[in-house]
Amino acid sequence: MQAQSYVKRNTFTTNEGLPSNHIYDIVEDNKGFLWIATDNGVSRFDGKYFQNFSIKNGLPSNDVLQILKDGDGNIWANSYKQLPAYFDEIRGCFVTIKNHKYLNIISKTLLASSNLKDGSIKFYNQIGCVIFKNKKIIDYRYKSQIEDKLTFKKGIISIRFRTYLKENSNYLYSKDKLIDSIVLKSKFNFAKRYFTQNEIFQFTIKNIVYKISKINVSPLSYQLDSLIVPKNIAWHKFSNQNMVLTSPEGDVYVYDKNNLSGIGKLENNINANCAYIDRFKNIWVGTLDEGLAYYSNNKIGNINTSSNYVKPNFLSIAINDNHELFAGNYYGQILSIKNNRIKKFQFHNINYPIWIRKIICVKDKTVLIKDMGYSINFKPNVNIFSPKNELISLKTAAALNDSLIILGTIWGLKELNLNNGKTRFLNSDYDRALSLVKATDNQIYYLGPKGLYKYSLNANISTFIPLNKASLNENLSVLTFAKDSTLWASSLSGNLLIFKNDKIFASIKRDASLPENITCMLAHQNKIWIGSKKGIAILEYKFTGNNLNYTINNISKTDGLSSNTINDLAIKNDTVYVATENGISVVPANYQNPKFEISPELTDVKINQVNKPISTSYTLESNQNNITLQFAGIELSGHFKAIQYALNSDKNWSSLDGNTLNIQLNSGSHTILIRAVDVNNQISKRTLKLNFFIKTPFYRALWFWTAIAILITAITFWWFNLMKLQRQKTIFEQKLALELQRKKITADLHDDIGATLSSLQLNSAVANQLINTDTKQAKKILNKIEDQSKNLADKIGDIIWSMKPGKDEFMTISSRIKNFANDILGATNINYKILIDPTVNQVIRDISTRKNIVLITKEAVNNVVKYSCATEALISLKIKNSLIQLIIQDNGTGFNICEEKGNGLANMRKRTEELNGTFTINSVLKNGTTILVNIPLIP
Structure with missing residues (x-):
């Protein structure tokens, strides 16, 4: 079987969102979603996020054995001994077909299915069959011979089949009249049969597949092809002109459906329960208990070793002229690989782990730069000492030529002569020297305590290279030197500075395609390979005059890298070797990711936390303004990066931290624009436009x-x-x-x-x-x-x-009373007191009240003077509980109230009653008299 080579790229389990790790079936819909049938419902996958459906979303059962696509692109779920259900894209749920008498009976037994040439789908078993077109039943059979239909220009021929162990007969009928038959014989018993688009596939219980095609009648003619599969057939799936088979051992075989030629295979511990090949020829494997596995046939390869043999967290990598590859890790282990033969070298230190920071291959020598010294051709370690004879650590190194290596130490630069094994300190700052890169046989660039330096070997001088004003705040971290004599420097913030003749010639700043945490760089031809904690960015550039034109292509674990954490890069014969934290990857120097278009799709809508049908336009009540939108960026190989949105045609695009947008809209019309962005920050050509009209509340x-x-x-x-x-x-x-x-x-x-x-x-x-x-x-x-x-x-x-109630103090009621009281009582020997509340002057404004109070007071005072023989008297006027209270009291002889004489008391009583008040007099012989007048206050 000649087939393409597939490499496992990723695995998805319940940890990533699958409803179950036991997968029965897989299919891709017309939009590019991958649908997965499990024993715990159905999942829809866009390459990054899983959206799961269960009986809560309309499935008749969570035990879904088949997931199918009909000719119209509708997705169907075939559950164990249950009614079929199709997916309603508008409502975002499955709809189970009910209320059909014979379908209810047939579905109580396990259903098989097949796609017909007219786009319809048939569910059938030994009891009968039902055919659906446009989600509706267009034909059915109950307790009758199961038949398929061959469609010709001149009419339709029905096929009825019958199997007798090693013989299979296909009878051709025209209007229920037998006209001919096609008989197959095999050395193995026949088992499953699949009919699609005027072609019949017949499977034996072992490993043979027969294909009957190009069928004609009058006279009968057909083409018979057969295929012998390496192992017995346990499961089959037809998709995208492909036939995918699995074996009882869990192997996967992919064939071209038309000519039965081999396309790909996956063998040895695959544990496949089902498999599917998508439109880009990637293989998706559903396992029994390990979830979903993704296999790709792209050109990135990996060198895998057992973790028991060598720890795969590689820190450095190099390849010599004999094509022997060396990779060193954090544990003093060096892997040697040549012609698929692998050897391991080990350096030990009981006090601390040994980091193999750099590997340099020159002529017949392999130099290992370790954190505490170096080694040549795997000989014992040589320590490096400072001028104070202190053991110092090494950080990096670069070869100037075949005999000289410049070491970067924590005490500056030091030269290692490979011819005599001697070392000497060079003229540089006695501080850390990092990221050395060779420019010429006489010059290197390195990063020192202040920034960028250039060292000239002939002059033994280090020269500091200052940055311009626009880049003063850049903290440089990694260097590489290109053949066009440009020096490339990355900063800790992810920017790139390009130097020419020791001056900044160009820069790339705030480009979202560049990673922030750059770990290494490699210049090759007109490309800069940039390693980071998020994979590799390949920057292809061209200078046009003083202008820099460039494109960036990102590759990651999704594309086949062993890991996204890149520690070192090496190149030989147009092949880039990558040291990662989880092994070694091999990438062609001309590698380009396949071109793809990521389409944004709206997958779920909730208004005030209530599910709504999916649409592009919504008219909502004023209180329906809490909106939750879920999106998908469909790209199964994993290159989808983020969903971006803009509100009301605002071109300020924002990225979602996930695939869900929660937004609260005000009253009025709103437009939300949605687009997808891939890992290379390429924007989708298709923009999804959603319109919302929120009704204005009545109070607005x-x-x-x-x-x-x-x-x-x-x-x-x-x-x-x-x-x-x-x-x-x-x-x-x-x-x-x-x-x-x-x-x-x-x-x-x-x-x-x-x-x-x-x-x-x-x-x-x-x-x-x-x-x-x-x-x-x-x-x-x-x-x-x-x-x-x-x-x-x-x-x-x-x-x-x-x-005349004027403001003149002589016109006030208190002044009036005091004046005449003083006139009358002042001429007598009576000691008297006058107590008047100051507020009475403001509150007693009524003319009649003012006059009668004064007259009552006059009458009473006159009586005191004339008749009481008193030595003391009291006049009191105040406001109490909205009453005007007047008291005239003396300590005179008193009188018998019952023998009241004269008009004075009667006049006082009359005046009080005219004001609706109460007049009270208390008198005791030889013990004085008290007159109490209470008058309602008139405002």
Whole structure:
């Protein structure tokens, strides 16, 4: 069997996301997804992420034996003794075919399947069959002969088959009339049969496959081909014009379906339960208990050794002119490989592990640079001492020519002469010398304590090479020298500086395709091979004048490297040898990754954590703004790097840390652009465009705010009108109160002042008559007139005062009371106190209240002076619990309240009641009198 050579590139298990490590079947859909059937559901794989489906996602059972693709690209799941189910891409789940009487019966027995020429798919067993087209049943048979159909231009011929151990008969029918038969005979019993696109494949129980093709009738003709497989056949799969077979021992064989020629094979401990070859001829193997394995036939090779023989964490690598390859590790072990023969050399030190930092091959000598000394041709180690005779460690080395090697030590540069074995310190800073690279037979460049240096052997001088202003902050780490006399230096930040004539000629900064943690570099022709902790970046460059043009191609473990951690590089005869932390890789110097287009796909949508059908356009309610989108970048070989998105046509693209975007959108229209980026930072040609329209919540809608504005305007208008009416009412009430006051004043003037004036008039007339006849009596009447006039003046003054509540302190109620109290009581021997709350002046504004309080107080004070014979008196006026409280108290003789006489107390009571107040008098004979007046406060 002539076949391509396949190498295992990766393994995926439940640790990477598979639902189970037991895999039954594999198929690739039209978009490039890989579908895996397991005993714990189905998984869809894009090359980086697994999306799993189970009975929760519509499967009739998690024990899925087959995963199939029909001619229309639909994916079908065939579970153990269950109804078939197809995958609904819009809803993102499987849909089980139900409610078909005969399908329900047939599916209780294990179903087989085959693809028909018209794109339909047939599920069948010994009980019957059902044919689906466009996810719908178009034909079925129950308890009848199973038949396939040959499609010709002139009509359709049915094929019914019957197997008798070592003989298989295929009967041809036209409208249920037998017209001919094709009979196969074999030395082994016949087992499985597969019909597809007018071709019949018949498998024996051993290792022979028969193919019947190019069938014609009238007369009958056909082509019969056979294939002998190296081992017995346990399982078969047809895909992409390929036939994949597995053996009971777990080997895999891939054949061209058309001519039965061999394409590839995987043997020895593969443990295959099923296998599939994808559109790029990569082989995917489903194992019994080890998950999914990926095999590729690209040109990167690996040199594998048993870890029990040599530890594979290689630090250095070199190859001599005899094509003998040397690789050294961190444990003093050196591997020698020539013509597939492997030898091991071991250096021991009981105190510490020995690092083989560098291997240099010159002529017939192999020089091992170790952390504590060097060795030539694997002879005992030679230590290196400082000028102070202290043992010092080595960091690196470079050969100037066939006899001189420059050593980089922690005490600067030292020369090793291979002819005489002598060493000498060179003129350099006594500090670490790192990353030496040869420029000419007389010059090397190295990294020292301050940065970049150039050492000239003939002059024995080290010259510091300063960086320009734009690169002052660069911390250089690795050097390489190209044949075009350019020096390439990497920095710890992943930038590249290119020197020409000891000046920076060009630079590459902030290029996402360059790794940040560069460990080694190798210049070859117009390429710079850059090793890092993330694989190899191959930079191909060209100078056009002062301009640098370049492309970067990244390769990693996915492409076949033993590991992504690269420690050293060597080249011989257009082959690059790579020392990694997990073995040695061999890469052609002209290697190019296959070109591929990574297509972004939307695989899952959740709105407010609720699954929604997959679409490119969504109209959502105002509260449906928490959106979770899951994407896939389909590239099965693992070159997909990241999904990038931009919001609302903003060209500021952001990368996702995974394959899920969680976003919260505001009201309005939004556009999310999605693209995929590969490991070389190449952007997908296809951009996925998703449109979202979030409805505006009612409280943000124009109509709502228009209604609010109208409502506010109406309320404002109503409020102003209410205030206007209130003001009008107040004015009216004030006018009414004023009118009432006027009437009351009129009544007072009429009843009190008028009566007094009338009395004055009568008394004046009497006095006028008596003045000549009875002078003494006339004099008494004149005195009476005088008293009445004075009393009248006081009453008129009180009325005028009560109507003028001005801010003048003499117009306040407290001043009024104090003035007349002082006038009346000051002329007596009565000790008196006047206690008036200052706030009464502001709060008692009502005219009637002011006047009556003063008059009540006057009446009471007059009574104290006239009748009490008191030695002490108290006048108190305050606000208490929204009441005006007036107290007039004396320690006089008191009186019997029941024998109350005179008009004074009656007037006081009347005035109090006019103000809706209460008038209380307490008097005890020989123990004083207290008058208490409580009047409601009118605001």
